[in-house]
Amino acid sequence: MHEFTPEVEALAAEILRYSLERLKDDPPLDGPRSAEDLFNEVGNTITAKGLGGHEALEVFTNVLAKACISTDHPRNLAFIPSAPSEYANLFDLVVGASALYGGSWQEGAGAVFAENQAIQWLIDLAGLPTTAGGVFVQGGTIGNLSALVVARAEARKKHTSAGRWVIACSAEAHSSIASAANVMDVDILKVPVDSKGKLQGAAVAEAIDHLHATTNNRVFAVVATSGTTNLGIIDDLKGLSKAAKDRDIWFHVDGAYGLAALCAPSVRSDFDGIEKADSFIVDPHKWLFAPYDACALVYRDPALAKETHSQHASYLDTLKDDQWSPSDYAINLTRRTRGLPFWFSLAANGTDAYTEAMEQTLTVAKEAAELVRKHPNLDLLCEPELSIVAFTRKGWAAADYQKWSDQLLEDQVGFIPPSSHNGQAIVRFAIVNPWTKITDIQMILDRL
Numbered sequence: 375m376h377e378f379t380p381e382v383e384a385l386a387a388e389i390l391r392y393s394l395e396r397l398k399d400d401p402p403l404d405g406p407r408s409a410e411d412l413f414n415e416v417g418n419t420i421t422a423k424g425l426g427g428h429e430a431l432e433v434f435t436n437v438l439a440k441a442c443i444s445t446d447h448p449r450n451l452a453f454i455p456s457a458p459s460e461y462a463n464l465f466d467l468v469v470g471a472s473a474l475y476g477g478s479w480q481e482g483a484g485a486v487f488a489e490n491q492a493i494q495w496l497i498d499l500a501g502l503p504t505t506a507g508g509v510f511v512q513g514g515t516i517g518n519l520s521a522l523v524v525a526r527a528e529a530r531k532k533h534t535s536a537g538r539w540v541i542a543c544s545a546e547a548h549s550s551i552a553s554a555a556n557v558m559d560v561d562i563l564k565v566p567v568d569s570k571g572k573l574q575g576a577a578v579a580e581a582i583d584h585l586h587a588t589t590n591n592r593v594f595a596v597v598a599t600s601g602t603t604n605l606g607i608i609d610d611l612k613g614l615s616k617a618a619k620d621r622d623i624w625f626h627v628d629g630a631y632g633l634a635a636l637c638a639p640s641v642r643s644d645f646d647g648i649e650k651a652d653s654f655i656v657d658p659h660k661w662l663f664a665p666y667d668a669c670a671l672v673y674r675d676p677a678l679a680k681e682t683h684s685q686h687a688s689y690l691d692t693l694k695d696d697q698w699s700p701s702d703y704a705i706n707l708t709r710r711t712r713g714l715p716f717w718f719s720l721a722a723n724g725t726d727a728y729t730e731a732m733e734q735t736l737t738v739a740k741e742a743a744e745l746v747r748k749h750p751n752l753d754l755l756c757e758p759e760l761s762i763v764a765f766t767r768k769g770w771a772a773a774d775y776q777k778w779s780d781q782l783l784e785d786q787v788g789f790i791p792p793s794s795h796n797g798q799a800i801v802r803f804a805i806v807n808p809w810t811k812i813t814d815i816q817m818i819l820d821r822l
């Protein structure tokens with residue numbers, strides 16, 4: 375065993391102190407700077423002799439880190455921000471220090487076992503059979519793509535003379551579905567949503583039947599979104615699962631953001647039908663209090679995924695045992711055990727703490743909607759189904775929203791870039807952080 379040099383010892387203490395302070399205090403919001411500006415301040419950090427650990431860390435903590443917006447700030451309500459628990463963040467330090475290999479059971483059995491228990495919690499919440507299984511991949515984008523590739527492989531077995539392959543989803547489906555279609559060279563059948571923005575089973579059934587009756591193209595997957603990224607709307611999972619099953623089509627649920635709320639009793643019934651999914655994804659790095667990057671990708675029948683995704687080569691043959699190797703279940707081989715921070719936090723805090731934290735964010739979202747409704751200058755777009763609150767400001771054009779948002783960040787009050795709905799600019803709060811209090815919301819609304 376080699377001994378630490380005094381320099382390494384000192385650096386370890388510095389890094390720990392920095393990490394703990396970052397966790398303890400409200401993080402600053404900070405904000406982006408231009409590359410030119412950063413270069414002027416730090417110059418070229420890659421040198422022949424090296425800066426030394428202390429100096430390199432100073433460059434990072436004093437300059438570079440401050441040019442990154444804190445995604446876990448309680449008033450960062452942009453896109454879908456993050457809110458890792460303290461335990462999850464701390465354990466990420468362990469993962470980083472441990473050189474764990476998460477691709478195979480042979481090399482990472484203990485870590486993979488733990489990841490699988492965390493995935494099993496999600497499987498149980500969704501009500502899939504205990505034989506379901508999955509893997510933590512980098513994000514929802516890779517999760518959706520990996521699942522859809524399996525779905526197409528299954529369809530190819532059944533329909534050998536199909537023309538183009540097609541994914542059926544709503545116009546509100548996440549951009550990663552279009553990205554997957556592009557990578558896979560398949561088409562998308564965009565089905566109109568109802569007046570509440572939900573994709574309904576009957577509409578999808580009709581669109582698929584029409585396509586199949588009039589072309590040689592075949593829908594290989596129905597993708598439901600639960601909930602949508604912009605407004606948190608949950609598609610009609612029950613109806614969509616039936617439309618898919620009746621036609622022997624794969625049913626995939628993209629719950630990157632919303633399926634986290636499976637652990638919240640107050641909204642659980644909105645996800646009824648999820649138990650019928652052939653595959654689903656949920657990102658613990660979004661609303662399940664885990665650090666980047668982790669998407670749980672789950673299959674009803676993991677053997678089908680293994681058939682599609684398992685890589686074969688002479689140097690990998692030794693791994694072809696009956697063990698559970700995560701690399702077999704997605705587009706990945708070498709992988710970080712990225713599910714472990716999530717597992718550690720779940721194991722240490724217990725699942726009740728997750729239910730409580732989830733209900734807390736849902737309550738703040740409801741209260742925020744109430745404040746918006748009462749605000750003389752604002753119009754609530756729709757009742758929040760999950761934890762996204764969207765509204766418009768009376769009399770504002772798109773440029774006004776942007777100006778307001780820029781100033782908000784400039785003043786370090788919050789990070790809330792505008793979005794749009796049906797061509798209309800909107801303000802949108804994505805509340806996934808249990809540290810976001812209603813007083814934080816009030817502080818932002820006071821500036822509208």
Ligand SMILES: *Cc1c(COP(=O)(O)O)cnc(C)c1O
Nearest residue numbers: 513514515548550603628630631
């Ligand atoms: C965020 C999101 C994704 C993409 O997930 P990444 O982790 O960003 O790749 C997919 N679908 C939905 C509904 C999302 O909200």
